[in-house]
Amino acid sequence: xxxxxxxxxxxxxxxxxxxxxxxxxxxxxxxxxxxxxxxxxxxxxxxxxxxxxxxxxxxxxxxxxxxxxxxxxxxxxxxxxxxxxxxxxxxxxxxxxxxxxxxxxxxxxxxxxxxxxxxxxxxxxxxxxxxxxxxxxxxxxxxxxxxxxxxxxxxxxxxxxxxxxxxxxxxxxxxxxxxxxxxxxxxxxxxxxxxxxxxxxxxxxxxxxxxxxxxxxxxxxxxxxxxxxxxxxxxxxxxxxxxxxxxxxxxxxxxxxxxxxxxxxxxxxxxxxxxxxxxxxxxxxxxxxxxxxxxxxxxxxxxxxxxxxxxxxxxxxxxxxxxxxxxxxxxxxxxxxxxxxxxxxxxxxxxxxxxxxxxxxxxxxxxxxxxxxxxxxxxxxxxxxxxxxxxxxxxxxxxxxxxxxxxxxxxxxxxxxxxxxxxxxxxxxxxxxxxxxxxxxxxxxxxxxxxxxxxxxxxxxxxxxxxxxxxxxxxxxxxxxxxxxxxxxxxxxxxxxxxxxxxxxxxxxxxxxxxxxxxxxxxxxxxxxxxxxxxxxxxxxxxxxxxxxxxxxxxxxxxxxxxxxxxxxxxxxxxxxxxxxxxxxxxxxxx
Amino acid sequence: xxxxxxxxxxxxxxxxxxxxxxxxxxxxxxxxxxxxxxxxxxxxxxxxxxxxxxxxxxxxxxxxxxxxxxxxxxxxxxxxxxxxxxxxxxxxxxxxxxxxxxxxxxxxxxxxxxxxxxxxxxxxxxxxxxxxxxxxxxxxxxxxxxxxxxxxxxxxxxxxxxxxxxxxxxxxxxxxxxxxxxxxxxxxxxxxxxxxxxxxxxxxxxxxxxxxxxxxxxxxxxxxxxxxxxxxxxxxxxxxxxxxxxxxx
Numbered sequence: 001x002x003x004x005x006x007x008x009x010x011x012x013x014x015x016x017x018x019x020x021x022x023x024x025x026x027x028x029x030x031x032x033x034x035x036x037x038x039x040x041x042x043x044x045x046x047x048x049x050x051x052x053x054x055x056x057x058x059x060x061x062x063x064x065x066x067x068x069x070x071x072x073x074x075x076x077x078x079x080x081x082x083x084x085x086x087x088x089x090x091x092x093x094x095x096x097x098x099x100x101x102x103x104x105x106x107x108x109x110x111x112x113x114x115x116x117x118x119x120x121x122x123x124x125x126x127x128x129x130x131x132x133x134x135x136x137x138x139x140x141x142x143x144x145x146x147x148x149x150x151x152x153x154x155x156x157x158x159x160x161x162x163x164x165x166x167x168x169x170x171x172x173x174x175x176x177x178x179x180x181x182x183x184x185x186x187x188x189x190x191x192x193x194x195x196x197x198x199x200x201x202x203x204x205x206x207x208x209x210x211x212x213x214x215x216x217x218x219x220x221x222x223x224x225x226x227x228x229x230x231x232x233x234x235x236x237x238x239x240x241x242x243x244x245x246x247x248x249x250x251x252x253x254x255x256x257x258x259x260x261x262x263x264x265x266x267x268x269x270x271x272x273x274x275x276x277x278x279x280x281x282x283x284x285x286x287x288x289x290x291x292x293x294x295x296x297x298x299x300x301x302x303x304x305x306x307x308x309x310x311x312x313x314x315x316x317x318x319x320x321x322x323x324x325x326x327x328x329x330x331x332x333x334x335x336x337x338x339x340x341x342x343x344x345x346x347x348x349x350x351x352x353x354x355x356x357x358x359x360x361x362x363x364x365x366x367x368x369x370x371x372x373x374x375x376x377x378x379x380x381x382x383x384x385x386x387x388x389x390x391x392x393x394x395x396x397x398x399x400x401x402x403x404x405x406x407x408x409x410x411x412x413x414x415x416x417x418x419x420x421x422x423x424x425x426x427x428x429x430x431x432x433x434x435x436x437x438x439x440x441x442x443x444x445x446x447x448x449x450x451x452x453x454x455x456x457x458x459x460x461x462x463x464x465x466x467x468x469x470x471x472x473x474x475x476x477x478x479x480x481x482x483x484x485x486x487x488x489x490x491x492x493x494x495x496x497x498x499x500x501x502x503x504x505x506x507x508x509x510x511x512x513x514x515x516x517x518x519x520x521x522x523x524x525x526x527x528x529x530x531x532x533x534x535x536x537x538x539x540x541x542x543x544x545x546x547x548x549x550x551x552x553x554x555x556x557x558x559x560x561x562x563x564x565x566x567x568x569x570x571x572x573x574x575x576x577x578x579x580x581x582x583x584x585x586x587x588x589x590x591x
Numbered sequence: 592x593x594x595x596x597x598x599x600x601x602x603x604x605x606x607x608x609x610x611x612x613x614x615x616x617x618x619x620x621x622x623x624x625x626x627x628x629x630x631x632x633x634x635x636x637x638x639x640x641x642x643x644x645x646x647x648x649x650x651x652x653x654x655x656x657x658x659x660x661x662x663x664x665x666x667x668x669x670x671x672x673x674x675x676x677x678x679x680x681x682x683x684x685x686x687x688x689x690x691x692x693x694x695x696x697x698x699x700x701x702x703x704x705x706x707x708x709x710x711x712x713x714x715x716x717x718x719x720x721x722x723x724x725x726x727x728x729x730x731x732x733x734x735x736x737x738x739x740x741x742x743x744x745x746x747x748x749x750x751x752x753x754x755x756x757x758x759x760x761x762x763x764x765x766x767x768x769x770x771x772x773x774x775x776x777x778x779x780x781x782x783x784x785x786x787x788x789x790x791x792x793x794x795x796x797x798x799x800x801x802x803x804x805x806x807x808x809x810x811x812x813x814x815x816x817x818x819x820x821x822x823x824x825x826x827x828x829x830x831x832x833x834x835x836x837x838x839x840x
Contacts, residue, residue, distance in 0.1 A: 472652060473687035473746075477701040477753060478677035487700065492691050 087142035091536025107298035115281035128519030145266035164262025381448025386455025411453035443515035463493035609658035680750030740771030
């Protein structure tokens with residue numbers, strides 16, 4: 001193992017050296033995507049789009065709203081009184097994202113804050129995957145879903161929506177050099193990427209009749225485009241524009257209007273009081289100019305003809321002439337820059353030191369404690385339940401043995417992520433009151449229940465590997481079966497499987513990353529989620545590398561601890577006793 | 592080791608018409624065996640003849656299908672088997688010491704848990720038993736650090752610590768290196784000389800000849816011949832015993 005450590009060190013130092021000798025790196029580009037661009041960042045709507053089909057007839061936007069003063073904030077069906085619990089996405093700048101200060105921000109979320117302020121409500125944000133967001137709103141895990149959600153017919157079957165605060169259209173992103181330059185050229189057999197559960201997914205399936213490749217989030221799908229792993233990405237135009245950097249090996253090939261009428265906040269379908277209240281708040285922030293300010297700061301582009309935010313009676317917002325500003329800056333949305341060299345790309349992806357400096361303190365302060373809490377708590381559950389399962393599994397009583405077997409088969413046979421989603425999203429709403437909406441108890445339960453199945457099998461094999469003579473000798477002394485197992489057989493079984501248990505603990509440590517599926521507020525994020533969020537903000541993989549290093553710092557010493565324990569168990573404690581070294585220490589096993 | 596003046600309260604042990612099968616495999620076919628109080632009975636016979644199984648039936652590690660076990664003349668088949676085993680000590684071919692406990696703890700465990708002795712009293716008892724078998728100096732070692740002969744001595748001390756009235760030895764020297772056999776046999780012989788009732792399953796014909804009061808020859812799950820050593824070894828009556836002796840002697 002010393003050799004390996006040496007190799008690792010050599011590898012790392014080579015990489016460091018290579019990097020430091022690389023040709024003068026340009027002053028670190030501002031990689032933070034999660035901040036407002038201001039009016040200067042205005043882009044024009046694509047020309048083709050301006051003349052494309054108008055938004056369909058709008059039957060959902062309300063004619064007017066109730067006066068703000070008549071909203072009863074105590075009758076909004078909120079999880080926590082006077083607090084909006086909001087599910088959002090950390091990786092969708094500029095509309096919803098987590099900034100480097102750990103604040104869930106972006107156009108969607110800042111606007112929601114302004115609306116909540118009008119209503120006198122407190123807001124708490126949790127980051128989650130877009131693919132699970134609507135389900136979590138429907139089951140009232142969150143009061144509101146805020147992630148540039150287009151209010152489509154299909155989605156209205158699951159959740160309710162407020163009036164619109166933005167509009168959306170789709171763009172087609174292709175790798176550099178791709179021959180594809182319009183939606184018409186997309187064919188079955190091509191690998192078309194979409195984010196799971198989005199309007200884009202529905203568009204590709206229902207309108208283009210192509211089976212898309214589904215991704216959990218924007219960052220991953222965009223990385224796949226850049227690396228030519230997919231032929232195209234059908235993307236929401238604003239988010240796509242924002243994650244694309246000059247010099248990236250991908251470009252926008254075409255646009256099309258979004259399917260939905262407008263972008264709105266999702267609310268549980270049966271919670272009309274909250275929808276009404278948010279609509280009232282939205283009109284209020286439109287009427288006092290806040291909407292226009294936030295829109296200009298975050299997503300500056302002209303409104304399509306015939307569309308405006310809020311209810312039909314909301315005032316028309318006054319916006320700068322974004323088309324003219326964009327013209328002035330020669331900033332078309334489809335502007336291309338020469339691609340960067342592969343080496344430069346790799347360097348930006350993996351070795352962005354600025355990002356390491358930003359990420360590591362957060363990993364240390366937030367990620368590491370949370371990962372350890374998750375791992376240790378679920379480890380305790382797994383150990384306790386595991387030993388019960390093992391003892392039940394070797395019992396002579398069928399009514400004990402069978403349930404243990406079935407439990408083990410089920411929990412060992414399911415992917416961890418399935419268990420986490422089923423328990424977190426399924427049981428979550430049922431016990432929401434007990435857990436105070438905190439996903440940790442559920443995540444810990446899911447991880448612990450899974451670990452128990454493995455730990456139970458490890459214990460069982462360990463106990464069964466103890467020679468039958470041990471039980472016989474204990475019973476021959478007059479000890480009962482229970483005492484013989486407890487004093488003689490089980491302690492030996494456990495010692496034998498310590499290495500396997502540590503391996504299981506390592507698996508648990510890595511598995512703890514999966515709780516991010518359940519939606520975590522900024523302070524609850526574990527190592528992976530912290531790295532993932534920085535990765536989503538910046539598009540660079542460096543934060544994930546940093547998170548990976550943290551995992552290695554935890555797991556590698558554990559692995560070596562296993563070896564140490566293993567050796568020690570093999571030798572017994574002979575090393576501490578001045579015994580004749582010629583006497584075989586394994587005599588008992590050999591005879 | 593014999594001059595310790597210990598007052599052994601050994602009793603007789605007997606099996607009557609014992610039958611035992613494991614599934615279709617019939618191992619004991621009506622065995623009668625008698626070990627009067629204070630006697631040493633050597634059980635000999637080819638491998639697979641049921642000797643070891645017989646011992647385990649006498650302390651009810653296996654329950655006989657039919658027949659009876661008499662301790663001090665009284666049937667024990669309806670007693671609590673754990674109680675019974677406290678009165679009958681057993682020593683195994685492979686020692687079966689508890690490798691995760693020190694030598695001292697191996698000997699202390701049962702007295703501590705079953706006789707509810709205090710830690711000090713149990714330690715004192717255990718050290719006395721270890722001293723008796725010459726292993727007191729290894730009290731703090733782990734079993735794995737001992738030679739086979741040393742481990743078997745500890746195993747004997749462990750069985751004796753419960754103050755048994757009968758001792759069963761199941762091929763106690765078969766797993767030992769030849770040079771260690773003698774010491775263990777001497778220890779067993781000493782125990783017999785002290786008046787312990789003993790059933791000794793053994794392949795050591797010399798030991799059976801010199802130390803036992805009675806020799807029982809078993810084959811195919813039955814007792815074929817029983818008698819004092821002189822008669823068994825010098826004047827075997829059955830052809831099966833004669834053939835067995837001609838092979839092992």
